Amino acid sequence: MLGNGEKYNPALLRLELLSRGIRVDQDFTRQLGGVLKEPLWTRTGPTSTGIDLKLERGVYVSPAIEGDRFPYHYKDSPFLLTIDENALPVIMKDDRIVQYVTLFPRPSYYGKKTSNGTPMEQIGVVTGDFLAIAIDNRCWFWGYYQDDELVNYKEKQCKFCGIGLSMKRDELYRKDNDDIIEVLSAALEGNDIKHLGINAGTFPPPGRGHEEYARLISEIKARHDVWIRLSICPPEDERYIDILFDSGADQVGYDIEVFDPKLYKEICPGKNEEVDRGIPHQHFNRMLKYAAQKGGPNKTYSILVTGLESKESTVAGVEHLCQMGVVPRLGIFRPIPGTHLEKHPVPSPEYLIYCYRNLREITMEYGVDSGCAGCGRTFVGTKEYDGVNPIMPEISDEDLENAGIDPANVV
Numbered sequence: 001m002l003g004n005g006e007k008y009n010p011a012l013l014r015l016e017l018l019s020r021g022i023r024v025d026q027d028f029t030r031q032l033g034g035v036l037k038e039p040l041w042t043r044t045g046p047t048s049t050g051i052d053l054k055l056e057r058g059v060y061v062s063p064a065i066e067g068d069r070f071p072y073h074y075k076d077s078p079f080l081l082t083i084d085e086n087a088l089p090v091i092m093k094d095d096r097i098v099q100y101v102t103l104f105p106r107p108s109y110y111g112k113k114t115s116n117g118t119p120m121e122q123i124g125v126v127t128g129d130f131l132a133i134a135i136d137n138r139c140w141f142w143g144y145y146q147d148d149e150l151v152n153y154k155e156k157q158c159k160f161c162g163i164g165l166s167m168k169r170d171e172l173y174r175k176d177n178d179d180i181i182e183v184l185s186a187a188l189e190g191n192d193i194k195h196l197g198i199n200a201g202t203f204p205p206p207g208r209g210h211e212e213y214a215r216l217i218s219e220i221k222a223r224h225d226v227w228i229r230l231s232i233c234p235p236e237d238e239r240y241i242d243i244l245f246d247s248g249a250d251q252v253g254y255d256i257e258v259f260d261p262k263l264y265k266e267i268c269p270g271k272n273e274e275v276d277r278g279i280p281h282q283h284f285n286r287m288l289k290y291a292a293q294k295g296g297p298n299k300t301y302s303i304l305v306t307g308l309e310s311k312e313s314t315v316a317g318v319e320h321l322c323q324m325g326v327v328p329r330l331g332i333f334r335p336i337p338g339t340h341l342e343k344h345p346v347p348s349p350e351y352l353i354y355c356y357r358n359l360r361e362i363t364m365e366y367g368v369d370s371g372c373a374g375c376g377r378t379f380v381g382t383k384e385y386d387g388v389n390p391i392m393p394e395i396s397d398e399d400l401e402n403a404g405i406d407p408a409n410v411v
Contacts, residue, residue: 008093008098008099008399008402008403009393009395009396009399009402009403010055010056010057010059010099010393011059011356011382011392011393011394011395012353012395012399012400012403013055013059013061013091013098013099013403014055014059014060014061014382015349015352015353015356015380015395016079016093016349016403017061017063017079017091018061018062018063018332018352018378019332019346019347019348019349019351019352020063020074020077020078020079020349021063021064021065021066021073021074021077021079022051022063022064022065022066022077022079022080022081022091023065023066023077023079023080023081024051024065024080024081024082025080025081025082025083027082027083028081028082028083028089031083031087032083032089032103036103036104036105036106037052037104037105037106037107037110037126050062050063050064050065050334050377050378051063051065051081052104052127052128052377053081053091053101053102053103053104054101054102054103054104055091055099055101055102056099056100056101057384057393058373058384058385059373059382059383059384059393060128060129060373060374060376060377060382061377061378061382062127062128062377062378063079064334072335072342072343073335073345073346074346078093078094079091079092079093080092080093081101084097088100089101089102089103104126107126107187107190107192108186108187108189108190108191108192109183109186109187109190109192112186114178114179114182114183115178115182116176116178116179118176118179120182120183120186123175123179123180123182123183124175124180124183124184124187126187126192126193127197127377128374128375128376128377129193129194129195129374129375130193130194130195130196130197130229130374130375131183131184131187131192131193131195131196131197132197132199133175133180133183133184133196133197133198133199134163134175134198134199134200134201135174135175135180135198135199135200135212135213135216136173136174136175136200136201136203136209136212137163137173137174137200137201138163138173138174138201139157139161139163139164139201139202140201140202140203140204140205140208140233140270140274141154141156141157141158141201141202141269141270141271141274142154142155142156142157142163142164142201143164156269156270156273156274157270158257158267158268158270158271159266159267159268159339159340159341160257160267160305160308160333160335160336160339160340160341160344161336161339162336162338162339163201164201165336165338165339177215177216177219180216180220181219181220181223184196184220184224184226185223185224188224188226194227194374195226195227195228195229195250195372195374195375196220196226196227196228196229197228197229197230197231197375198213198216198217198228198229198230198231199230199231199232200213200232202233202270203232203233205235205236205274206235206236206237206240207235207236207240208232208233208234208235208236208240209232209233210232210235210240210241210243210244211240211243213230213232213244213247213249214243214244214246214247214249215247217230217244217247217248217249218247218248220248221247221248227250227251228248228249228250228251229250229251229252229253229301229372229375230244230249230251230252230253231253231255231303232244232252232253232254233254233271233275234254234275234283234284234286234287234288235287238287238290238294241287241290241291241294242294245291245294245295245299249295250299251295251298251299251300251301251327252291252295252299252300252301253300253301253302253303253329254284254287254288254291254300254302255302255303255304256281256284256302256303256304256317256321257271257303257304257305257308258304258305258308258309259281259304259309259313259314259316259317259320260309260310260313261280261281263308263309263313264280264281265280267308267341271284284302285324288300288302288321288324288326289324289325291326292324292325292326293325297325297368297369298327298368298369298388300325300326300327301326301327301328301329301371302321302326302327302328302329303329303330303331304317304318304321304328304329304330304331305331305333306330306331306332306333306347306351306352306355306380307332307333307344307345307346307347307351308333308341308344311351311354311355314330314355315354315355315358315359315362318330318355318358318359318362318363319362321368322362322363322365322366322368323366325366325368326368327368327369327370327371328359328362328363328368328370328371329371329376329379329381330355330359330379330380330381331378331379331380332346332347332352332378332379332380333346333347334346334378349405350405350409350410352380353395353400353405353410354410354411355380356380356381356392356395357395357410359380359381359392360381360391360392360394363381363392364391369388370383370392372388373385
């Protein structure tokens with residue numbers, strides 16, 4: 001176990017866990033597994049899935065679990081989730097205890113059904129400290145909508161995304177608003193969550209789902225005073241953004257995904273061709289700028305999938321977003337089996353540390369938030385606080401040396 005002078009920085013530990021994954025000890029599963037929230041399986045994007053944990057100083061993380069679901073990655077992870085001699089949950093690294101962890105109980109509404117008879121977990125799941133709901137699992141870039149069905153597969157989806165694969169599993173492709181509100185009510189009453197995150201596949205033009213989201217948000221806000229963050233594709237004109245913010249949306253995300261123009265064309269062909277009209281990011285930038293002005297400070301964000309381009313390009317993307325007053329959210333790339341990038345390497349700890357340090361410096365310089373700690377359990381940025389605006393904790397060279405990482409490799 002580490003001595004008193006060798007405390008392991010939890011902000012650093014989470015980056016290592018997100019890069020290397022974690023093994024779960026059989027004793028841990030046998031003694032504690034039955035009362036915990038189940039590990040999440042990747043449903044759509046690369047930043048989901050894993051086992052939710054809270055490290056020391058309130059740092060959230062959701063590392064991937066080594067196993068069959070990730071056959072090409074996270075092998076031989078040095079990290080082990082186990083229990084100590086007092087049956088307290090701990091993380092070990094190379095046979096030494098490096099951190100005590102807080103576990104998340106199974107949400108109170110799991111196992112229940114809505115009034116329509118739908119299992120509540122099929123409507124929404126608890127991730128970190130929020131309720132995550134995909135209101136529609138169809139995507140315009142996987143195929144066309146016709147008579148409320150997805151047809152004419154066209155292979156323009158983002159190469160890392162698995163939302164179209166969800167259609168082949170036992171998951172509702174479109175969630176009923178009444179069911180969504182009922183699950184949200186149950187989660188709030190059970191103190192399972194602090195806020196709500198909504199997303200979906202890309203809707204058809206011109207509104208790209210803004211009117212559908214706005215109706216749902218208006219219905220929710222009429223019943224609950226809950227903070228709502230959503231991720232959506234930019235509409236074709238600004239009036240749809242007005243509709244969304246006027247409905248009560250608290251934070252709106254238009255995700256660039258990849259900042260490098262050449263890689264963006266390759267990895268996000270549908271967004272580049274149909275949204276940006278072949279000029280990388282030009283329409284995204286227009287909508288992000290308008291949304292940042294309409295919503296006000298820290299009400300608009302954009303995700304960069306961290307690990308798909310050079311670390312220098314990712315950092316350039318961070319500064320680009322901050323210059324527009326947009327919150328940069330750096331989501332960890334995590335390969336989804338069955339997608340085009342299922343064998344793409346995951347980012348190294350050194351890569352993530354470089355991005356973390358630059359994200360911290362740039363957001364402080366521009367006075368832009370770096371994202372919610374609870375929402376960011378699979379994101380580069382973190383905080384020792386639940387909310388917005390506090391500074392990300394520093395990761396020093398001494399912290400790196402204590403973890404066995406050469407600071408010279410983080411440049």
